[in-house]
Amino acid sequence: MxxxxxxxxxxxxxxxxxxxxxxxxxxxxxxxxxxxxxxxxxxxxxxxxxxxxxxxxxxxxxxxxxxxxxxxxxxxxxxxxxxxxxxxxxxxxxxxxxxxxxxxxxxxxxxxxxxxxxxxxTAMRTAAATGIAAKYLARKNSEIVGCIGAGVIGRTVIQALVEVFPGIRKVKLFDIYKEKAEKIAEEFQGRVNVEVANSLQETVSESDIMATMSTSTRPLVKKEWLKEGYLITQLGANEVEARIVTDSDMIVVDDWEPIKHNHLSVFYPLIKEGKIRDDHIKLLRHIVCGKIPARISEGQNILYSSRGMxxxxxxxxxxxxxxxxxxxxxxxxxxxxxxxxx
CATH class of the missing domain: 3.30.1780.10 (ornithine cyclodeaminase, domain 1)
Structure with a gap:
């Protein structure tokens, strides 16, 4: 039976x-x-x-x-x-x-x-998606990672990025609760140098790859802080200011429809104003399967935004x-x- x-x-x-x-x-x-x-x-x-x-x-x-x-x-x-x-x-x-x-x-x-x-x-796959985005979209010589948010996803994103880029020599980690960042820095001792940052600007300005994974409802990252040739990965809905969206050379997302219709997203008002159209957006899955090219130059500025699938x-x-x-x-x-x- x-x-x-x-x-x-x-x-x-x-x-x-x-x-x-x-x-x-x-x-x-x-x-x-x-x-x-x-x-x-x-x-x-x-x-x-x-x-x-x-x-x-x-x-x-x-x-x-x-x-x-x-x-x-x-x-x-x-x-x-x-x-x-x-x-x-x-x-x-x-x-x-x-x-x-x-x-x-x-x-x-x-x-x-x-x-x-x-x-x-959830914690592992979210970080891994960021890692795969970085594999295709970050500069190959990236050495410094900036992370905003020292929660569960902050921990696993560091783990994923270090796996994808073994040449990373420093991670700048910022959280408004400094003790949380210090705890994660201690966990990674002997594997990668995680340095607790004192400010958002300090975190962003040094980084080749910038990752945001906070619960913030307001923009945290300013365009003028970013290095030329940046990759910034946004896991929240509204962590980067609008200029980063409009000025990036390439915008890549995991799934456009849920991002497009999220009224809390940084994209939402830009779509309403006609500053962002569907044809501005590339899907990470089309890059991974080879339908469209990944990063094409060292100076290309790229935003990756994720809603989770x-x-x-x-x-x-x-x-x-x-x-x-x-x-x-x-x-x-x-x-x-x-x-x-x-």
Missing amino acids: KEWQILMLNQQDVINTGLLEDMTGVLEKVETVFRLHGMEQVENPPKTMITLNDPETGDWMSKFIAMPVYIGGKINRPGIKWAAESMTNARTRELPMGIDMVILSDPVTVEPKAIIEGTLI GCLDIIVADHIYKTAIEKGLGYNFKMWDKPYWI
Whole structure:
């Protein structure tokens, strides 16, 4: 008799697959899914989001986001990421600001095959996407990285960029909470020199590659601070001033539609004013699969902006699922002994 079981993987199971020590593998998976997406073998429809606002202030309090995906090719995996964010958690620090789950399904019978804690997957794949963007868009001789934001993603972005550019000799890290930056600098001792910066300008002005991953709702990075030939990767919606968008020689994004329609994004007013059009935007997946060229000169100034795509989570989760089976991790949940109605 067939066993109808779902493999349940909690956060410790995910850690035990070796995910956090395998940025090389995550980078490879993320690059693969960008390439497959560029070759039209991935279905990654727009996210569906519900926002709950604080009744007193009117500011957003929590968000719930559904991200369905199908990855074709040899992966052949449908799945969905359920992502949620809480400003209460960010304030109290009793729980992660983002709490995510991933469900993987069988492509033929549609049975759910695994339910996986997704918070660490999010942290690793987000950083890996930045790493892949830098691989194609940064100057090959880049030596100094600037990072704004010393949260979870700040840590993994440093990990990814050092992996992609082993010649990096210094990381300038800034956070308004200096002790958080100091903690990350200590973690990277012996691997790369992470120097805690005293100001935003100091962080930006020295950097060949600039990465922003903050929760700021206002622009942080000014155009005049950036080196000529820069790559700046923006993981938030509104961390760079408008002049960086309009003056960059090349604008690359992971997924344009959700960025284009995000009214909190730096792009939104520029689109309304006619200063940015669809034909100004390049998709990273088309660069990775070779449909359009990457950086073409040392002096080219490039902005990469990311909204995050579910296909990155699903390809990493699929690998975790297969690894967990090999290692005997997790436990099985039986949905039914026999389906009641067929």
